[in-house]
Amino acid sequence: MEPTTEHEAELLAADAIGDVIEHWGFRKALGRTWTVLYLHGDALAAADLGERLQMSAGAVSMTVTELQRWGVVRKVWIPGERRDFFEAETDFWKMISKVVQERERFLAVSVRERLGRAQAVLKRRGGGAAARARVERLGRLLNFSTMAETVIESFLASRRVDFGDFGNLLALGRQVTAAAAGKGRKG
Amino acid sequence: MEPTTEHEAELLAADAIGDVIEHWGFRKALGRTWTVLYLHGDALAAADLGERLQMSAGAVSMTVTELQRWGVVRKVWIPGERRDFFEAETDFWKMISKVVQERERFLAVSVRERLGRAQAVLKRRGGGAAARARVERLGRLLNFSTMAETVIESFLASRRVDFGDFGNLLALGRQVTAAAAGKGRKG
DNA sequence: CTAAATCTTCAGAATGTTTTGAAAGTTCAG
DNA sequence: CTGAACTTTCAAAACATTCTGAAGATTTAG
Incomplete structure (x- = not known):
């Protein structure tokens, strides 16, 4: 209809x-x-x-x-x-920032923390090659979630500067690019 | 515990x-x-x-x-x-691309389509200043969702090129920046 | 082919989420 | 004050999602 x-x-x-x-x-x-x-x-x-x-x-x-x-x-x-x-509220960016700030950021932090704890246990227990490989894979997951956090932080930082219109997105593009370049390898 | x-x-x-x-x-x-x-x-x-x-x-x-x-x-x-x-599957980017492709993209397209239909109805019915303002606000929402689609497309495009490690993110930063600059004003 | 092992499916159970509707709470005019 | 108008709260209902367990389908060894 x-x-x-x-x-x-x-x-x-x-x-x-x-x-x-x-x-x-x-x-x-x-x-x-x-x-x-x-x-x-x-x-x-x-x-x-x-x-x-x-x-x-x-x-x-x-x-x-x-x-x-x-x-x-x-x-x-x-x-x-x-x-x-x-x-x-009519400012879309303001609304999205708020949500990213309070929800995405919280989840990213909590996930990184838990993966970190899990990795610590595996490290402590040692073990053979398989165990070491497991620690290494958990490390990759951890790196990835750290990167996600970086993207979120970049977004929030770009908001704080507060450009008009599409400026935010431009700033985000630049900042994520810079952050990624700085953090270096592995993803 | x-x-x-x-x-x-x-x-x-x-x-x-x-x-x-x-x-x-x-x-x-x-x-x-x-x-x-x-x-x-x-x-x-x-x-x-x-x-x-x-x-x-x-x-x-x-x-x-x-x-x-x-x-x-x-x-x-x-x-x-x-x-x-x-x-x-161990390639995180591959997994995320797939999800973005099939879920986010689908939603973005469907939302834009519905907002467009709604705007068409309001336009057709005409009306006073308040009605015109309503069409204008719906237009802003439509612009915003078009932009979201652009970000998604950029992400998927950057994946297709397929750089190693953080290269994807670097490419995404560049492409979103370019797309945003090209599309111009209003957000 | 038959029987054991394994996998899939799906109705119903369990669980989780959102909404209702009515009671309690608040505010304010008179 | 008091009562009408309005809002909030919350237990229970309605609804939605996910899981279980068992029946049936499929596969393979013998």
Whole structure:
């Protein structure tokens, strides 16, 4: 069924972004809600969101709370209005940085730490050629995850400098290139 | 509880990679299984995997089948052995390319297509200033997803050229930089 | 061909996640 | 204050995903 009304078009876009957000490990509802707010422009009340997206009051409440925790939606106060209104953050880079900072970075660090501990155990226990080969392979995995961390750090650093438009990506390209060149061999 | 035996260390590493793989939207078991094969070096039989990871025969079968579909595990035939043995692909870049190619790329294309359709509807319906602003914002989202696609294509292209070690990353840095510079403004 | 070994499949169980709906909490106008 | 409007919370329901275990299919040795 092709969308024809404005509302259907809105849902089509919201669903597409919902899929992206789900792909990144969040609830679909977060992406859909952000998109509706983003497209609408003006702030919307919780009840509006619930109606547009067919969500219960409870679901809307939890969703906007989480979106605020991630800094991608703000509560705005509208004079003379008793209800809370919400509007979307519109700076994509800001949003992505935040997520990379708090999620990807955390995972990368935790993974590197665990691989490191595992390698330490294998090293300590020694063993024959097979055991040494195992330590070596774990080392490769460790190198790889260290590199992933470097890419993430480069990205975050490029954000801090804050260029306009595509500048961030340009800076990232340069920094990753430099970091990779500096770190040297093995991957 | 700190790991002390070789087996515990293996599980610690397998679990760490399992988390990464889950973060990328696959089943944890895929990451764990690949890691055990990778660390072990020599091919293992399904029953070995089941014992090491405490999985039922059914789960092992489904898991190695899926890993083979993704090209990250191979079935090897061992002369004189009746059972199937499995070994891990060891080229990380090869594995990641495959996933990016089949999953990220697919999603990026599908999202861009849907956003495009949504924008077409809004454009067709016309409307006042608010409606025009909505079309414009949807355009920004569309630009952004086009850019994401470009980054993905650059990555895949850099892989095809195939440099050693960190060369891929260097090439990616250069290509993304070039692509971003070429595409121009707005992000 | 037969029987043992092995692998695959899949219905149902177990587990994990998200949403609902109602109760409790908060805020504010009157 | 009090009560209406609104929001938050959370237990249970709905839903989704993953795993188990056993039946059936397949392979191979004899």
